[in-house]
Amino acid sequence: MGVEHSPTHLFADLDVEVHPDHPLGKDTWFGVGGQADMMVRPRQESALTELVRRCHEHEIRLRIFGNGANLLIADEGVDGIVLRLDHPNFKEVRYNLDGGVEAMKAMAGADMARTLNESVRRGLSGLLQMAGIPASIGGAIRMNAGGAFGSIGDSVHSVGCIDPRGALVVYPADELKMGYRETNIPEGVVLWAAFNLEPDDPKLLRERLLEIFQYKKTTQPMADSSAGCAFKNPVDPATGDRVSAGALIDRAGLKEHRIGSASVSRVHGNFLVVDTGGSAGDVIRLMEEVRASVQEAHGIRLHNEVVVWSRS
Ligand SMILES: Cc1cc2nc3c(=O)[nH]c(=O)nc-3n(C[C@H](O)[C@H](O)[C@H](O)COP(=O)(O)OP(=O)(O)OC[C@H]3O[C@@H](n4cnc5c(N)ncnc54)[C@H](O)[C@@H]3O)c2cc1C
Structure with missing residues (x-):
């Protein structure tokens, strides 16, 4: 890759924030490890898709950082581009109670715990299995995070991804294989996930949420x-x-x-x-x-x- 194709130059015209030598390890839940040679935070979906496309075209390694709850960054740091979807545009969560099955759509950067709490507050069940699991929506989908109470895949309606060429591909639930801590979603960026949630009693949901959380607190060093x-x-x-x-x-x-x-x-x-x-x-x-x-x-x-x- 020539200087004219250095990452800073490549993204200069895009609506992104660029952070060279970003201390990445401290952003993870481990809190240890080195820096990212370059972290890039897009502000718009169009900037994200173009960034993904250009990385692919110029063979620049692109890694996606969610909430850092399942990542260990080596002390010597990481090369290429680390992408972080933490602009408010990538954290939006929309509810569609009148629309039937597609009851909630969350962008990949949305926080799992906040999304779960809000769904409980609205009296919608389907995500309780995610209690006490720190994650972004994108990271939870990528890992099919879960445990004894089920996994995130149990309530997925569809997942939208940006493929390496920058195209949006939507996977309906019947095309997804959400296995044990893995999925068949190909390489690329998870952009959003839609969930089937069922109306339920908010008080009962809250009690169940606290029960699961309490169980986690006693069995895991949270x-x-x-x-x-x-x-x-x-x-x-x-x-x-x-x-x-x-x-x-x-x-x-x-x-x-x-x-x-x-x-x-x-x-x-x-x-x-x-x-x-x-x-x-x-x-x-x-x-x-x-x-x-x-x-x-x-x-x-x-x-x-x-x-x-x-x-x-
Ligand atoms: C205290 C604690 C308890 C935990 N308990 C559980 C548990 O009970 N069950 C469980 O399954 N996990 C658990 N975990 C692990 C972690 O919560 C999950 O793996 C979670 O899904 C990680 O999400 P994240 O957003 O932090 O992903 P990250 O850690 O940031 O990334 C994990 C992987 O997902 C990829 N990724 C992230 N975002 C995207 C995206 N938008 N598109 C494509 N790929 C992406 C990353 O590139 C990386 O490969 C726990 C972790 C902690 C710290």
């Missing part, structure tokens, strides 16, 4: 710096069943195991937590050690749920 579960629950090759990664980690004797600033949580074996001012390198080393110990103890390989970004 106040520590983490990205939630570090590993996906693996399939036990002996039985073909999915087993709890946290239980495997505990049974391998790793509870509270520490490497430098990173440790296995005492509350939940699959939460790796890091001290304030710690390093991503410690978390990465701990992940590798946990993976090796579980493999040795149980013959089962753990795969990352946390997405790790490092230089290409």
Whole structure:
């Protein structure tokens, strides 16, 4: 890529904010890790689609940052462009109670917790399974975030994405495969998601929300710096069943195991937590050690749920 195609030059005519050398690690829930060579915040959908198209055309790596709740940024930082959809235009949530099934449409940058609270306040059920899961709508869709109470895919009506060529592609629910912490949505930017929500009693919904939140607070170290579960629950090759990664980690004797600033949580074996001012390198080393110990103890390989970004 020549100087005339350096990212700053490439986006100069677009309605975007450009932040060179942005300290990205501190924006994540881990709160550790290095900088983004360039963070770009579009202000308009047209600027976003053109940005995506130009990155593709000039082979510039584009990564999308949601709420940073499932990301670990390597200490040496990340190259290419990091895209953040936090302008109010990308946080809008619209309700369409008269319109039948498409009851709510949220832009990718909308905050999951706020969206859930507002739907409960309006007496609409369908998103309670997302209680206590920090996310943007786009990040939750990309990960099909969820847990014991269901996943976000359960109530999806359709998802709108910008493909690498800058075109909007809409996926209706029957074309989506929302699996365990994964989807069949191809590479690109999730722009919005529409949900089927059902009218319900706001008081009962609020009580249920608090119940789920309370359950999470007692079973997960919500106040520590983490990205939630570090590993996906693996399939036990002996039985073909999915087993709890946290239980495997505990049974391998790793509870509270520490490497430098990173440790296995005492509350939940699959939460790796890091001290304030710690390093991503410690978390990465701990992940590798946990993976090796579980493999040795149980013959089962753990795969990352946390997405790790490092230089290409
Ligand atoms: C305390 C805590 C508890 C948690 N509990 C749970 C839980 O119970 N269940 C669960 O599933 N997860 C849990 N997590 C993990 C996290 O909440 C989810 O993975 C969530 O979906 C991450 O959303 P995000 O917006 O923060 O995405 P990010 O962390 O910013 O990004 C995650 C991935 O999504 C991609 N992405 C983000 N936005 C977009 C977009 N608009 N278009 C395309 N790709 C995008 C990113 O590029 C990256 O690959 C927890 C995390 C924490 C810190």
